[in-house]
Amino acid sequence: MIPLHRLIAVELFKLRRTLALFVALVLPGVIALLYALMLAQRGKAFMGAPEQAWDALFQANLSGWVMLGLTLFIALEAALVVGVEHQHGGWKRLFAAPIDATRLFAAKTLVVFGLVLVSLASLWVWTVVFGNLVAWAVPSLAMPAGAPGPGSVLLLGKVAAACMLIVALHVAIAARWAAIAVSLGSGIVAMIGLVIAASSKWMKFYPWFFPLAAAQSEADRALATPVYAIGAVLAVVVVVAAARRWQARDVP
């Protein structure tokens, strides 16, 4: 049986010359740029005391990315990573090889999850780049040169952990429906759901809310770690269910 690490290596290899990595590196930068411009314009009203500026900027960037970009980003990346098999007989090529479907879907899910990690790391780097640019360009802010504190990395880890279930769901959707419109449509619907139901008391059970809860530390305390653990378990269930579905039907 082909081991998981080789399947992951092939999935990463196939991303060459695709937009997947480019999007993960650049898109968070757009959010970071927007908030840097707001910081430059609104000054202390945005960042509070100068010593809190980095944390305030990072928190704004992270919340903005999770609220505005992350859901669609995951839907897009899932469509790119899985969609390559829908075109030109990719599934046929894969399943004519001695591949286990569960491992294949696990590999694809982990690669999309890896791209989420890249996007979050990219967001941190862009925060540092644009934050220092603002500190240099607007001396009246008295914002020190530097970077967000070590707590920011922990927060990124929590957000990433909270993404596991929605990554698995979007990979399963992209595998089930070949049309990229379905993949992206599911992301749009999920995001609208997030906006509409943001104030509902049931929101904490909405998988697309998990990363936002993790990004906003107060809500994170309310949800705490068990939610992520349940999300991770459900992610495994989704991967296995998607693989079972493939095994039960003819390969297109």
Add this chain to the structure above:
Amino acid sequence: MPALIETQALSKRFPSHVAVDALDLCVEPGAIYGFLGPNGAGKTTTLRMLLGLTRPSGGRIRVFGEDLAQRRESVLRRIGSLIEMPSLYPHLSGHDNLRATQILLGLPRARIDAVLDIVDLRADARRPAREYSLGMKQRLGLAHALLAEPELLILDEPTNGLDPAGIVAMRELIRELPKRLPLTVLLSSHMLNEVEQIASHVGVIRGGRLLFQGGIAALHRRFAPELRIDCDDRERAAALLAAMGLAVRDGDDALHVPLDAQPAAAINRQLVGAGIAVHALHPVRADLTRMFFELTDAGAAA
């Protein structure tokens, strides 16, 4: 010697039709097995079932003596395949398409250049696959099938869509493969002359049912040789031959009668005596095209 591929009552039923009906396929080791049938006969469905891509509705498949349903992964490890159109990642180069499979299967990297040499694609290996002609894509698909040094090669219509030069090149490549590599080849096609030139065994399928299976020689034995008569007035000649008690077949711009029914000289004398100019008179073996149509027409009538 045990069969390399053996199916028992293999069937595939779709809601609207039966694609494969109780198929007992038997492919011997070392054979180039031509799997023949008109479009929609069930060739591709059968090959897909042999690769586990389509789930059979009934029957059993044994490959290398192992049950495919139980030992899918160990069986597939020993098979290379090219089913329908080549499955390529168009954004990757030809080399990188092979590299993806080389990584996946944990093969030595040197295998990539080895198979590129076999299919004569090394010079274009660094170009994106989307820029390849159809013939190059087919050759890359064949290289992909050969990458893991398979013992069994399954090719579905490998010359589909190729121009005449591409067909000849692909046919030569397939014909040479078992000489260069210890391979058994199962090749589906509706190009009869193509199969006749390279296959050692044939199976003929129509409507999902196997009509004939065996060596090319056995197939020829089943179809008696004929005497081909080229003359200037086929209509009158046919009537005269029929009056002599001969079964006459008109085809390929000539008349055909069973070879040993009457001596050729006697037939010639009768025709010339009746004022019919005979241009040529010679024995012919049935070609695969005729055998195929007789088999499939009989299958359709049954």
